Amino acid sequence: MNAYLVERYLPGVSEAELRxxxxxxxxxxxxxxxxxxxxxxxxxxxxxxxxxxxCRFDGARSEAVAEVNERARLAFARITAxxxxxxxxxxxxxxxxAVAIDPAPPxxxxxxxxxx
Numbered sequence: 001m002n003a004y005l006v007e008r009y010l011p012g013v014s015e016a017e018l019r020x021x022x023x024x025x026x027x028x029x030x031x032x033x034x035x036x037x038x039x040x041x042x043x044x045x046x047x048x049x050x051x052x053x054x055c056r057f058d059g060a061r062s063e064a065v066a067e068v069n070e071r072a073r074l075a076f077a078r079i080t081a082x083x084x085x086x087x088x089x090x091x092x093x094x095x096x097x098a099v100a101i102d103p104a105p106p107x108x109x110x111x112x113x114x115x116x
Contacts, residue, residue: 001058003084008053024072
């Protein structure tokens, strides 16, 4: 499957309205999968101050992504194919509340770092 980013500019649309539309998009994905089209809605980032939303989909083709959004009655500015990149290292929460990346294992022959 290919990764797609859907850009939306939604002046005056509330988070509740957007959530309802995204639920329709998820349902449209399920309908298309039953019909044999590979498509999945993977989530969104809503920027209310910017009146923008960016949604991720995985699908066989961009036309399927467009169809999902049309069925869900969700306006979009464009659909762009991309490359999804997942984090390579797990993230750990340290006791102070700061976010830290798990350190790489020590090199052979190197002195152990404090706390190891």
